[in-house]
Amino acid sequence: MNSALSSLPAFEHLASIPLYVPGKPIQEVQRELGLTSIVKLASNENPWGPTDAVKTRVAAAVTGAEFEGLGLYPVSDGWYLRQRIAQRKGITPDRVILGNGSSEILEMIAKAALLDGGSAVVPRHSFAIYGIATQTAGGRVIESRASATELDVDDILRSVAADTRLVYLGHPNNPTGLRLERAALERLVRGLREDIVLVVDQAYAEYEDPAEYPDAAGYLDERPNLLVLHTFSKIHALAAMRIGYGLGSKELMQYLERVRSPFNTNHLAQVAAEVAVQDLAFEAFSRQKNHEARTAFVAEAAHHRCQLSGTSGNFILLESAFPAAELFKELLQRGVIVRPMQGYGLPNHIRITFGKPEEMAAFWKAASPLLDGGC
Template identity: 40%
Template sequence: MTRLPQPKDWIQAIHAYVPGKSTGDDGVPLVKLSANENPLGTSPAALAARAAGAAQHPSLYPDPDSTALRQAIAMLHGLDPARVVCGTGSDELLNLAAQAYCGPGDEVVYVRYGFSVYDIAARRCGATPVVAPDNFYATDVDALLACITDATRVVYLANPNNPTGTLTARGEIARLHAALPSHVLLVLDQAYAEYLSPEEDDLGLELARNHDNVLVTRTFSKIYGLAGDRIGWGFGAQAIIDTLNRIRGPFNVTLGGQAAALAALGDQDFVARSRAHNSRWRQWLADEIAQLGNHGLTVIPSHANFVLVLFEGAVSAETAFNALMQAGYIVRWPKGQGLGHALRITIGQEADMRAIAAVLRDLVSA
């Protein structure tokens, strides 16, 4: 009998990441509010730089160290560029953190309703994922700490969290870190940090600046509107960054991507406009849905560029999902994450938000 190559058991246990849909079941394109993309698009300066960068030397490899981009990131945030690493989106860095510090017999801890990549990152290196209970869809620091054992190597925490939008206060982040053993790596996934006000900042970058077991990751996919270019970055102790540099892709950020991200950092006016638009229409949509609370709809308070809506009345999440699709909109129905009773709705243009609210009002009043 012919034997075929066999993957490791822990690879077979992975449920592949399911991206947000962009079309209906019939293949017709819909307004995509399922992937937390920036409804304002991309900074014109970033688009121009991207085109110029990609066309300049297409036969040459990009700078393998993303030197200029790392320096610009460091300057904007007051960091040491030698302690910044760039990745193919923050996803690459989240996966590398587990790959670098975990293996069979080790444990990776994260909160229930956390980003689905954490489970994949743990399993792909043979580690055991350990899921801590939530506190009404938010992070429970005490529950996380109760899961720490001698086998724990990495703790993941998204702040703000995806898919719930909840925020863990800086004092709780500091308390979590202070209680962790020094050999446990705390990975703070700050993909949505730019949507926060200065008062809401969890000071994760300061933790990473001052401690040897903290890695902060960020992305250009959200507020910077460069999701298609897959650019992320991380900041941590020199030893952590040196380790990640050993195993990351050698040319992991493209020529055009480096140029676009560099220009995007320089256009903070676009970032401010994106933040203001998001804040206004996130609150508007949350207020509109809150008025439907007597019909079983609940909005989880969000600090990101989406809202998570619970459907616990006569109208189910599935019914709402299909109705929105019929109206031309695709949102995220995260049933694979234990949230079959919820929809995650990205904040879009004003017309999109008004249309979403109208569909939900019509549904509950039918």
């Protein structure tokens, strides 16, 4: 423990919880390295948005052209946005909850389920907040087996302990870009004890082909203890706004309401998301652009004989002979920010978000000389 922490013994139990390490912001790289041309491919944002319609709606709220104004509190439970989401998902608004990013809903469910202890099953190599939220809520993490190329439902089911209250699944999973086939998802949904809350995090679901993707929301009616999460940070291109949503049974939502802080989502985020959630054309456009970027990336990586994993989401894992931290640093010096994955148990992998063609060209311009002898 560092000395700053040891001088506050009341918090010692927090010292072993890992810190979340975000993607490096562009401004920080500018400040630290004095670079002017920087490309960020580190946090799985959508480079193609938000749309003009979203910006116009936000501007109207900022200028006070609409009745709301910035001096008033937002609608605490985001009623209008929840109506829109419910309409789109074909459920009632009392089965929708909003969060300050879906990360906040991950924290809410951990707080709600682990109030007096218990454990959560977290698959290896998955989004860091699953483990962090569990531990900060006072719960114990049980890590289930998974690899960079395989999610293992049977091991998730085997890992459940008598005191398990929560099971997390990234679907598609970040950072491995894997998702389950329908039969495997069904085995998980139906194979867990009824008292366990299954959290299916679908932050990247909109990047999947809707005709093929097994949406966990299809099981909401059969499993009251299912929480399906989505975010406006990814395909909807509103990461700066911090807004996400959860879908579940009315009963589960009523419990989550007890741990939701009032006014947790702000007015600008709510109105932006109201427009974004209805814009299916922008989603289809972004999905197509992402598909094109992935196809081009896979072709280029083959020249360098790089090992890739994942076929889902707006990102890809690249394995190289370089330690991830070194490759990250070398790319950073050349103005390209990616995400090193050593903190996710993948010491030789970096994760690259699919950007615009010119951003991907900047990546390969920086990476090619480094990977020249073969990945």
